[in-house]
Amino acid sequence: MKKLFLTTIFSAFCILHSALSFAQQYKVGQVYNVNGVLGLVAYVDDSGQHGLLLSFGESDKDWMKDKDLITQTKAFDAEDGMKNMEAIAKFIADNHLSWSDFPVFEWAKNLGEGWYIPAQEELKNIWKSLNGGDMRLNKKSAKLWKAYEKTVKKRGDSFFCRNASTGGMYKMLTGMISSTQVGGDEIYAINTESGLNTFNPITPPNVNIIEYKIKNGGHHQSNMNIMTQRAMRFDTRAVHKF
Numbered sequence: 001m002k003k004l005f006l007t008t009i010f011s012a013f014c015i016l017h018s019a020l021s022f023a024q025q026y027k028v029g030q031v032y033n034v035n036g037v038l039g040l041v042a043y044v045d046d047s048g049q050h051g052l053l054l055s056f057g058e059s060d061k062d063w064m065k066d067k068d069l070i071t072q073t074k075a076f077d078a079e080d081g082m083k084n085m086e087a088i089a090k091f092i093a094d095n096h097l098s099w100s101d102f103p104v105f106e107w108a109k110n111l112g113e114g115w116y117i118p119a120q121e122e123l124k125n126i127w128k129s130l131n132g133g134d135m136r137l138n139k140k141s142a143k144l145w146k147a148y149e150k151t152v153k154k155r156g157d158s159f160f161c162r163n164a165s166t167g168g169m170y171k172m173l174t175g176m177i178s179s180t181q182v183g184g185d186e187i188y189a190i191n192t193e194s195g196l197n198t199f200n201p202i203t204p205p206n207v208n209i210i211e212y213k214i215k216n217g218g219h220h221q222s223n224m225n226i227m228t229q230r231a232m233r234f235d236t237r238a239v240h241k242f
Contacts, residue, residue, distance in 0.1 A: 024049045028129050029148055031155075032242060037114065039240055040152060043122075043129040052118070052126060055111060055238040056156025061103035063177065063187055069095075070185045077180065078188075081119035081239065084179035085109070104177070108238040115238040117179035120188040122239060127176075127190050137173075137192065145173065175234040189234050 025048035026032060030041045032053050039053030064070060073091045075084035088105050092098060099106035108115050118126065128134060130148060132141045149159050160171040175191030182188045 026051065026242075029144070029151065031151060034242070036112070037240055037242070038155070040148065041242075042126045042239070050242060052122060053240040053242055054126060055108075055115065055240075056152055057111075058157040058174070058235045058237045059104055059107045060235045061107050063104055064102045066101065067185060070181065073181065075179055075181050078120040079122070081116045081122055081179045082241075084119055085116045088179075104236050105179070107236075111238055114240045116240075117177070117236060118239045120178050120180040120182070123176055123178045123188070123190055126239070177234050177236045191234060 026041045026044055027048065028041055028044060032039050032041050037053070039055055042052050042054035044051035064073070069091075073088060075087045077083040077087070085105060085108070088102055092101065099109060105117060108117050124135075130144065131137065132144055137145075145159060152159060159173055161174045173192050175189055178188040178190075180188045
């Protein structure tokens, strides 16, 4: 009887443990809402239990106000954006500045504890993850982005803006800025390839997601060829580890 009782208790524990483990696993595109932290699951590790959340809201605020100080901030970490936030915090303290001198970082900080602007590799991993595993848009990945868009629009800002090369008829993915300085007064950013768009109903999506180095604070760029001119818009979303 005692053995049967212990076996029953052990079995119940195993079932409970399995249920808890399953409940803690997440997939890309799901909504995460735990202990006041709300975001879109944008990257998960092999366990499915840890990764990165992407904020539902976005910001078009400048990286910093005084562009002449960009080379002094030392936000060079390419792996962990939180370390760049710490570098900015140190720069603020050492130079008697305030977070308002770094508008986009202040925006992320005000989202709550643990939110920060992603570093270069974090941003790259997020885009690959949301795009289905690589950096090229196709029919399959376009469907994924449409699904994410439905989830995001219910709670925040769209992933898309209008494509200038089509007179605003079609949508394109909005690029994102990282917290990583990549030399001089440039920062790392990602966008879809110039001249093409993701949701042209005539031409199937077949667009490279490419990496940029942009001037600090430069949220809008365009090429010089008026026939294929397309405004490249870069905004920012914050991330949170889970």
